[in-house]
Amino acid sequence: MSSIAQRLGRETIDTVSRQFYAQIRVHPRLAPIFAVVHDWPRHEAHISHFWWTVLGGDAYLDNQYNVARKHLDIGVTPALVDEWLALFEPIVRRHVASPDADEWLRKARMIGQSIALMNTPLD
Numbered sequence: 001m002s003s004i005a006q007r008l009g010r011e012t013i014d015t016v017s018r019q020f021y022a023q024i025r026v027h028p029r030l031a032p033i034f035a036v037v038h039d040w041p042r043h044e045a046h047i048s049h050f051w052w053t054v055l056g057g058d059a060y061l062d063n064q065y066n067v068a069r070k071h072l073d074i075g076v077t078p079a080l081v082d083e084w085l086a087l088f089e090p091i092v093r094r095h096v097a098s099p100d101a102d103e104w105l106r107k108a109r110m111i112g113q114s115i116a117l118m119n120t121p122l123d
Contacts, residue, residue: 003056004100010052012095017048019091030083033074054107067111078116085112 005013021044024030037043049061076084088108092101 004103005052005055005057007100008055008096010048010057013051013055014044014048016091016095017044017051019095020088021047023087023091024084027083027087030080030087033076033080036074051104054111055104067115072115072118076115081112081116085109 021034021040024034025040046061046063049059049063050065050067053059085105085108089105092104092108096104
């Protein structure tokens with residue numbers, strides 16, 4: 001059985017990443033957080049590779065990922081994770097049919113929960 005990555009192909013994953021980050025750059029609350037990114041094409045390629053591997057594709061780059069830590073370092077809060085997911089879902093659904101879209105979004109929500117938990121203060 002093929003992976004979601006194989007069924008979608010790198011071009012679709014790249015398109016989703018590019019369109020998502022185009023919206024991030026103009027979002028009133030997310031754009032300032034992501035202002036740390038200075039080379040958007042490189043960042044988009046990095047994230048496309050991340051999604052490729054998360055969706056079951058074989059790594060084609062030698063990248064290391066520490067998603068929760070990176071987002072913690074730039075100040076992503078649980079509320080911003082919700083906004084991130086609200087932007088991401090329609091883009092995925094525009095380019096990917098169910099059930100692959102549903103699975104991709106399930107993975108995105110799990111990653112979002114991880115980020116949110118790392119940014120939730122302990123009482």
